[in-house]
Amino acid sequence: MPSDTLALGAGIPAPTTEAPWARRALMLAAFGFLALFLALPLASVFTEAFRQGPAAWLAALTEPDALAAMRLTLTVTAIAVPANVVFGVAAAWAIAKFEFRGKALLISLIDLPFSVSPVISGLVYVLLFGSGSLIGPWLAHHGVEILFAVPGIVLATIFVTFPFVARELIPLMQDQGTTEEEAALSLGASGWQTFRRVTLPNIRWGLLYGVLLCTARAMGEFGAVSVVSGHIRGETNTMPLHVEILYNEYNFVAAFAVASLLACLALVTLTVKTLLEIRYGAALAATRKH
Amino acid sequence: MGTPAPAVRAPVWRFRKPGIIPGFRLAMTVTLVWLVVMILVPLSGIFFQSASLGWEKFAALAMDRRTLAALGISFSSAFIAALVNLVFGTLVAWVLVRYRFPGRRVVDALVDLPFALPTAVAGIALTALYAPNGWVGGLLEPLGIRISYTQAGIVLALIFVGLPFVVRTVQPVMEEIDKEVEEASATLGAGRFQTVARVLLPSLTPALLTGFALALARGVGEYGSVIFIAGNIPYASEIAPLLIVIRLEEFNYPAATAIAAMMLAISFSMLLLINWVQARSRKRYGHAV
Numbered sequence: 001m002p003s004d005t006l007a008l009g010a011g012i013p014a015p016t017t018e019a020p021w022a023r024r025a026l027m028l029a030a031f032g033f034l035a036l037f038l039a040l041p042l043a044s045v046f047t048e049a050f051r052q053g054p055a056a057w058l059a060a061l062t063e064p065d066a067l068a069a070m071r072l073t074l075t076v077t078a079i080a081v082p083a084n085v086v087f088g089v090a091a092a093w094a095i096a097k098f099e100f101r102g103k104a105l106l107i108s109l110i111d112l113p114f115s116v117s118p119v120i121s122g123l124v125y126v127l128l129f130g131s132g133s134l135i136g137p138w139l140a141h142h143g144v145e146i147l148f149a150v151p152g153i154v155l156a157t158i159f160v161t162f163p164f165v166a167r168e169l170i171p172l173m174q175d176q177g178t179t180e181e182e183a184a185l186s187l188g189a190s191g192w193q194t195f196r197r198v199t200l201p202n203i204r205w206g207l208l209y210g211v212l213l214c215t216a217r218a219m220g221e222f223g224a225v226s227v228v229s230g231h232i233r234g235e236t237n238t239m240p241l242h243v244e245i246l247y248n249e250y251n252f253v254a255a256f257a258v259a260s261l262l263a264c265l266a267l268v269t270l271t272v273k274t275l276l277e278i279r280y281g282a283a284l285a286a287t288r289k290h
Numbered sequence: 291m292g293t294p295a296p297a298v299r300a301p302v303w304r305f306r307k308p309g310i311i312p313g314f315r316l317a318m319t320v321t322l323v324w325l326v327v328m329i330l331v332p333l334s335g336i337f338f339q340s341a342s343l344g345w346e347k348f349a350a351l352a353m354d355r356r357t358l359a360a361l362g363i364s365f366s367s368a369f370i371a372a373l374v375n376l377v378f379g380t381l382v383a384w385v386l387v388r389y390r391f392p393g394r395r396v397v398d399a400l401v402d403l404p405f406a407l408p409t410a411v412a413g414i415a416l417t418a419l420y421a422p423n424g425w426v427g428g429l430l431e432p433l434g435i436r437i438s439y440t441q442a443g444i445v446l447a448l449i450f451v452g453l454p455f456v457v458r459t460v461q462p463v464m465e466e467i468d469k470e471v472e473e474a475s476a477t478l479g480a481g482r483f484q485t486v487a488r489v490l491l492p493s494l495t496p497a498l499l500t501g502f503a504l505a506l507a508r509g510v511g512e513y514g515s516v517i518f519i520a521g522n523i524p525y526a527s528e529i530a531p532l533l534i535v536i537r538l539e540e541f542n543y544p545a546a547t548a549i550a551a552m553m554l555a556i557s558f559s560m561l562l563l564i565n566w567v568q569a570r571s572r573k574r575y576g577h578a579v
Contacts, residue, residue: 016472018482023389030385031397033378037450038403040425041415048418090320098314100306106321112329115557117511118409119531120550123538124332127339132543158328181311191312213405220408222514223531227538240410240514247414247518256418259411266406273406274399 042263049260052253060246060254061261068234069242069258072150076225076238077218080157084214088165089207093199096173097181107170113162121159122227125152148230153238156224161214168210169203172284176202205280209273216269220262336554339547351548356524357533361552364530367441368509371448372456375505376498378449379456386457387464401457404450409514416447417519439521444529447515452505459501463494495571503564510557 018026049057060066091110095103113121129146130136139146146152180202184194200207222240229236231245239258246255277284306314340348351357386398404412420427420437427438437443467490475485513531520527530553537546 016469016476016485017388022482026381027385027389027391030378030382034382034397034400036426037446037453038400041412041419041450042403042407044419044425045411045415048415087320087324090317090324093313094317094321097311098306098309100314100318101304106325109325109329112333115507115511115561116333117513117531117534117550117553119513119534120336120511120553123534123546123550124335126538127335127543127547128332130543133335155328159332162329178309178311185310185312195313216406220406220411222408222410223512226513227535240408243408243410243414252418255414259408259414262408262411263415266403266408266411269406270399270402273402274395278395 045263048256057257060257065234069237069239073239076154076157079154080218081214084165091166092169092173095170097178110163110166118223121224122156125228152228153225156228157218160221160224161218164214165210172206205283336550340551351545352552359525360528360530360533367444368506371445371509372502372506374449375452375456376502383457383461401454404454413515413518438519443519444516447519448509451512452509455504456501460497463497499568
């Protein structure tokens with residue numbers, strides 16, 4: 001600050017900043033708020049999980065229903081995330097590399113799942129495949145189980161995580177423009193070669209970032225999955241649903257033990273995300289809102 | 291910055307501007323098929339199911355006293371939480387952008403915790419913390435303040451889930467603020483408070499509105515973090531998404547659909563209203579954001 005170097009007298013604050021006491025008060029208020037709403041809840045997950053010692057914690061995690069829940073969560077994520085990566089890359093390619101009518105509408109439609117309640121995201125599949133729907137009875141007759149089974153959980157998860165990858169890639173690829181691809185094409189590269197060797201390296205960090213957020217949400221989704229799962233222990237319970245069941249049975253230590261695993265996942269997500277931002281900030285999209 | 295595709299004057303109506311980059315048809319087909327099959331067809335089910343009920347039956351279900359109470363609780367709680375986040379989210383963004391202190395990176399990363407932490411985990415953690423026997427709830431209990439199992443608990447959970455929306459929308463705009471504007475204001479004799487209130491805040495208004503709208507929209511639909519702390523007492527602390535789940539468990543699909551349709555209709559009209567206000571404020575304060 002130039003005014004600082006001129007030393008206009010100790011009592012006069014720089015005109016473009018706050019007085020030291022105001023700074024301290026603002027920081028105190030901000031930290032207090034963050035502690036009450038973010039840090040303490042996070043800390044309480046771990047203290048509750050280890051309330052009866054590490055042995056009880058480990059027992060809750062290695063119990064068969066908990067293991068089944070982990071397996072199901074991983075399976076669902078392993079299907080939902082790649083599906084949304086394919087969609088996200090295709091959508092970003094179409095939106096960022098071409099000019100066409102109705103682009104703004106298409107972008108808003110892709111964002112739609114963000115503004116729909118997770119419970120409604122589950123409800124739509126109940127209406128689509130339930131006994132009261134057009135295809136529900138046909139599916140039941142042919143022994144195809146979608147609702148209250150794994151396919152329904154996968155569908156609901158895909159619905160909820162639908163925009164994540166596309167949302168990350170669209171602004172990034174719009175920023176990068178089309179010149180490099182045009183250069184590659186005019187030098188004789190094929191479309192796929194251009195995509196693999198020019199576009200993909202340019203977007204890899206943004207893609208990783210999107211995949212990270214998508215994975216975190218897919219593993220943690222609760223509302224949508226809860227509506228379509230049917231809560232069958234050991235079969236259609238994902239980890240968040242398992243937490244709910246244990247909690248409602250007043251088995252708090254076990255509930256928080258499973259929750260602590262999910263919280264670790266969140267911490268890993270945040271760490272990787274921060275590292276990506278520090279290391280590849282310039283290669284990630286400048287505008288990010290989600 | 292890439293140069294835009296060469297401008298071609300096309301007097302005829304074209305769906306897409308011509309260019310040499312391939313793959314439009316493939317990418318567009320994948321995008322549209324996936325969008326229609328996964329999102330639009332399922333969502334349209336709400337509309338068709340509501341329409342098939344007929345107006346009178348739909349109105350009877352939608353105007354049910356318990357439904358209206360749940361909608362009122364959901365929207366009022368989300369509104370209060372978004373207001374709190376507007377104030378404290380802006381404060382947090384300000385501290386992160388303007389002040390330098392050890393551990394700033396950690397605090398900055400922590401703001402995204404609600405995005406990364408599964409909502410059910412947040413729900414039981416907040417309940418453990420704010421229940422009468424919890425760390426914070428235990429301190430408030432002697433003062434006669436009850437948070438868990440009341441509407442205050444719902445607001446608390448919604449503050450948690452909505453915070454990053456406000457911070458992450460306001461923060462980048464704050465970083466872009468030109469220092470010269472503040473210097474000019476100070477030179478012209480404005481006190482620091484005047485500068486902040488009359489020069490800085492107005493230029494942040496569009497971003498603040500966007501953050502508020504995002505937090506509000508998220509709060510209205512939130513389920514996982516709320517149900518544990520809310521106590522779920524009908525007419526007092528039962529949110530609309532929970533009532534949908536209850537109706538579904540009773541296999542009362544028409545009632546569940548009616549609540550969902552009401553929620554979607556109110557949310558979308560609110561977002562339209564906010565977009566309109568935002569367009570106006572953007573016109574007034576220049577094109578920040």
